[in-house]
Amino acid sequence: MGAIAAHVGRKRRLFLPFLVPAMALYVAFLVLPTLATVVLSFTKWAGAGDTPKPNGVGNYQQLLNSEAFQFSFVNTLIYVFAGGVGTFVLAFLFTMVLRDMRGGKVVRAILFFPNIVAPVALGMFLGFVFKYQPHKQGLANFILTELGGTAQKFLAPDNVTWVVTASLIWASSGFFITILMAAVDNIPPYLYEDSDLAGASPWQKFTNITLPLTWDVIGVAGVLWTINALKIFELVFVLAGPGTYSPPNRAWTLGIFVFDRTFGSNGTPDFGAACACAVAMIVLVSVLVVALRRLMRRDALQY
Amino acid sequence: MPVKRTMAVTLAVGLVVAGCGTGTYDPETPEAKAYFAAPCPEPGVKPASDKEFTYWSMWTKDEPQGKVLGKAVRCFQEKTGVKVKVQWLGRKGYSQNLGPALNTDNVPDLFDQDVTKVAAAIVTPGGTQSVEDVYAMKVGEGDKTVRDVLSPSSIDFPQNKDKDGNNFLVPYETLSSAWWFNRDQTKNVQQPKTMAELYSLFQSSQTKDRSAVSQDGDISFYNMYFFTQLAERFTGAGGLYAAASDRSGQSWRNPGLLKAAEETAKLRPFFIDGWDAAKFPQNQQRWADGDASFLYLGSWAPSEVREYLTKQGVDTKVTFGSFQFPMPEGATHDIVEQITIGFGVTKKAKHPEAAKAFAAYFLNKELLRGIPDVASNLVPRPDVDVPEDLKSLKAVLDDPAKEHVLQYDGLESLAGGRWTTDVFDPANLALLKGQLTPQQFIDRLASTQATFWRNQG
Numbered sequence: 001m002g003a004i005a006a007h008v009g010r011k012r013r014l015f016l017p018f019l020v021p022a023m024a025l026y027v028a029f030l031v032l033p034t035l036a037t038v039v040l041s042f043t044k045w046a047g048a049g050d051t052p053k054p055n056g057v058g059n060y061q062q063l064l065n066s067e068a069f070q071f072s073f074v075n076t077l078i079y080v081f082a083g084g085v086g087t088f089v090l091a092f093l094f095t096m097v098l099r100d101m102r103g104g105k106v107v108r109a110i111l112f113f114p115n116i117v118a119p120v121a122l123g124m125f126l127g128f129v130f131k132y133q134p135h136k137q138g139l140a141n142f143i144l145t146e147l148g149g150t151a152q153k154f155l156a157p158d159n160v161t162w163v164v165t166a167s168l169i170w171a172s173s174g175f176f177i178t179i180l181m182a183a184v185d186n187i188p189p190y191l192y193e194d195s196d197l198a199g200a201s202p203w204q205k206f207t208n209i210t211l212p213l214t215w216d217v218i219g220v221a222g223v224l225w226t227i228n229a230l231k232i233f234e235l236v237f238v239l240a241g242p243g244t245y246s247p248p249n250r251a252w253t254l255g256i257f258v259f260d261r262t263f264g265s266n267g268t269p270d271f272g273a274a275c276a277c278a279v280a281m282i283v284l285v286s287v288l289v290v291a292l293r294r295l296m297r298r299d300a301l302q303y
Numbered sequence: 304m305p306v307k308r309t310m311a312v313t314l315a316v317g318l319v320v321a322g323c324g325t326g327t328y329d330p331e332t333p334e335a336k337a338y339f340a341a342p343c344p345e346p347g348v349k350p351a352s353d354k355e356f357t358y359w360s361m362w363t364k365d366e367p368q369g370k371v372l373g374k375a376v377r378c379f380q381e382k383t384g385v386k387v388k389v390q391w392l393g394r395k396g397y398s399q400n401l402g403p404a405l406n407t408d409n410v411p412d413l414f415d416q417d418v419t420k421v422a423a424a425i426v427t428p429g430g431t432q433s434v435e436d437v438y439a440m441k442v443g444e445g446d447k448t449v450r451d452v453l454s455p456s457s458i459d460f461p462q463n464k465d466k467d468g469n470n471f472l473v474p475y476e477t478l479s480s481a482w483w484f485n486r487d488q489t490k491n492v493q494q495p496k497t498m499a500e501l502y503s504l505f506q507s508s509q510t511k512d513r514s515a516v517s518q519d520g521d522i523s524f525y526n527m528y529f530f531t532q533l534a535e536r537f538t539g540a541g542g543l544y545a546a547a548s549d550r551s552g553q554s555w556r557n558p559g560l561l562k563a564a565e566e567t568a569k570l571r572p573f574f575i576d577g578w579d580a581a582k583f584p585q586n587q588q589r590w591a592d593g594d595a596s597f598l599y600l601g602s603w604a605p606s607e608v609r610e611y612l613t614k615q616g617v618d619t620k621v622t623f624g625s626f627q628f629p630m631p632e633g634a635t636h637d638i639v640e641q642i643t644i645g646f647g648v649t650k651k652a653k654h655p656e657a658a659k660a661f662a663a664y665f666l667n668k669e670l671l672r673g674i675p676d677v678a679s680n681l682v683p684r685p686d687v688d689v690p691e692d693l694k695s696l697k698a699v700l701d702d703p704a705k706e707h708v709l710q711y712d713g714l715e716s717l718a719g720g721r722w723t724t725d726v727f728d729p730a731n732l733a734l735l736k737g738q739l740t741p742q743q744f745i746d747r748l749a750s751t752q753a754t755f756w757r758n759q760g
Contacts, residue, residue: 048405049405240521
């Protein structure tokens, strides 16, 4: 009895020394900067020797009425939703076949490859793939014309959002296949054997076994996706523009909006507006993540 | 082989993206060799008390302008004993390093950038001091002062003054823009006198395999040249800026501006296929490869393209020619655009005396001629010779009959650069793509601009 009490007492004494450094670092480098962002979003500040001047909700009003912000917002949502649906549909399709497939492990590894390339490099590379130049087309248009189609202006500002969406699906599905397959590997094989005996189709196996038993993991993967998609920046920056200056604002994302207002190509930095957009991003990600968690809430299945 | 080619192209992109105003550094050219071998000139002013100063450069150490300024720094140290602490930061140094540093006391004494960027990012928040005293300093050529050697148009314009009316920049490089062509390929080109002559020149230069005009449509401020060049010929210096600053947007209802939009729209059929899905520098390279006859670009075009051609292993003995937009019918201002790059001195500088003495020293002819001789760019001193490619453009800039207008009439810095991205660029792209008629273009500018300014508070 005395020994246990002494142990608990020692544990208590250790509680603070373990907690405080981590908390202090967390507060100093994450909580305070976030709060500063919120405070600065209510000011006007060029960040170059002048002092922030309060201007109420002015930055937010400007955001809502700015065409550049509207494009950024819509494009970001396209990446989150269209890109998300595409990525997960592709990931589910692969989980359906990869489990039974011979050499599935190798295929999985190959599908993961795009993830090890930096998005900037990927953007540069895809810029050549989607090049439009009569008589000297990029790979995509080369294949398209060889098959009898007409070459497309993939990188025109009107089209680039969809090109980036497709690239994103291609680049990130491998990552989510890996996560989902890890969960699928934990499902006891006898469930699948049993369903085989009962004559279930792959689709039935997917909806009745794979999906319910990996539900939690899918939820986490969904959250990961949302956060990643919301902060998309480099791929669009290099693919839609020259790489040094911001691309036409039709193709912007919220990340590019923040960058442009902070280090604008030509002009005075507008830290207030950049902070307001960053706050909008925090709100958007919170709303989406909470909604997603709600949507995905189920009782955990034991197996 | 394809892999190799992609690599080469990627490298080329990386290098060219490094930006406007650069040139080729070829230490083998006789002019460059002579420049670096020449002895250091005597400074006109030696700092009395400062023993050092700090300079944050917009160039990198190994690019041509960096090499030229490197020589000036060595010479200044040798002749005055003042130690120069240089940081070669590159083009973004003013926004990513200098801007944030102004919040502290740890600022450089001297920095450089173009006048529009300095005005928007450094002068507006109050980060610079007057350089009027530099204009009175001797450059080391007898009694000649900085003001004596510089062309008046390079310093005497409203956008070069801070809110107290003092100049804040000592210019040492000039950028301008023009229609460029390869003299060997497109022969007998004269300056067109009318827009009709320009269009017929374009028309006659077109063949099955060659378009008239190449354009990298992914850079908004490259798309901006056409309308602004034409509009400035109707409005004159400051007129376009005034129209863009009008809170009601109604200033766009000026008949001259509609005329400029109409002429801009007529250029579209001459643009190369794919200009609107381009990835810079793809289309300026297509022009260099001969896929198009003309290219409208800044005075850095020949040197940037020559660098590409050298990498391609092409014979680079080609020479480039240039001409200006003609006067559209009814236009009254015979303008030429220019923008200066120069030195600024920070307000919190600890060694302004030495920094200013160096700025004056660099304008000495023996040092400044490195900008054309080594970096193939123009300078604001009319008595310095320029390379063959730039001679016609220099003649236009030196012509006293021309009205000098700041590049894009300074529109780039309006509302901290947001006016162009939010109001002008989308409408301009739509006009160039034929999605808006000239009248719709004007209407759209008028309405989005009114909303924009209301929104800015």
